[in-house]
Amino acid sequence: MLRRRTARLLVVLAAVCALGAVLPSAFAAGGLSISPAILEHRAAVGNVGSVVVSNTASTSLKITVTPRPWRQARSGAVSPDRSKTLRSVVGVSAKSFTLAPGTKRTVDVRLLRKPSGGALYAAMEVVGKPTKKAPGNGITAQYRIISSLRLTAARARHGVRIGDARVSGKSAVVAVRNTGNTVDPVAGSVRLVGPRGTVNRSIAAVRVLPGGIVDLKLAATSALPKGSYTATISLTQGGAKVASAKRTFRR
Structure with missing residues (x-):
């Protein structure tokens, strides 16, 4: 006899163009959004800005915010490297928190130390997981949104x-x-x-x-x-x- 299990649907919106393409002011995936889509600042130690995470779902979400390095394919496409984090370089004021339906929270972002080469291009991964499982054999949707953190060098060097x-x-x-x-x-x-x-x-x-x-x-x-x-x-x-x-x- 087959066992009934609650399926989980992962909704993903990845900023694959986030290295510099023209992007909307915010990213949204169903019941979760983040603004701005690109957080850009000079690569100076200290506060480099903030992002606003919003829950537009009908249920409370457990949110995690993780800075990650980009991984680039030979084709040029980029995606977050989920095997690594940048927590030793980039700090966030709230790594994990719960958002009630219709609420939002501002997360401050800090550069903890000067990056190698003077610049840092990274992904900000935000995952929203419902605090309650779907009843019966329903689907529990988890949301994952990726925006871009672009910390530019004080002096550009091309090569x-x-x-x-x-x-x-x-x-x-x-x-x-x-x-x-x-x-x-x-x-x-x-x-x-x-x-x-x-x-x-x-x-x-x-x-x-x-x-x-x-x-x-x-x-x-x-x-x-x-x-x-x-x-x-x-x-x-x-x-x-x-x-x-x-x-x-x-x-």
Whole structure:
């Protein structure tokens, strides 16, 4: 005989564009919201601002607030690293509390020590769990919202390092590491010399976390006949040229 269990539904709204895209003033996931969507401040030790957590659900929620580092995929997409916290660097005035329906609470955020490199780009994860389980075989909804904490360096430093070019999936790509301390977009151009001559292409802008590595797309493989290619790459960041290199790869 099957056992009846109460299912739990996790509602998630992740700020995957939170490194710098235009975002709404607040994020909401069903019965939970956080404002602002991006908390931005200079990376100075002390108070760097506050967020407002609101419960618009019909039941009380047990809230937890956790600063976490971003994890960036080679595609450029970001997500919070739930295996780590930044509590030794970022402090919050209330880590855990209960919100009654229709109420809200302001949580102050402090930078506890100067971050390495002078800047910190992090996620603020807010989870709301109902204080009462759903009756019978109902669904208990848990809410998880992710906003962005962007603490910028007093002096911006731009820089990228160009790695190897290769074919990955349906694209020819080049690996790029951000050696600076900003998330200003990395863009540029490439001149491809291959079996059918020379082709000039632009490289779409991508934001890369400091220290992170992202694959920038050079061209779709469907546009490249099989053979050997030489790519002459020029990259810009913050409105200035920051790197150039020549790389070879085979299609």
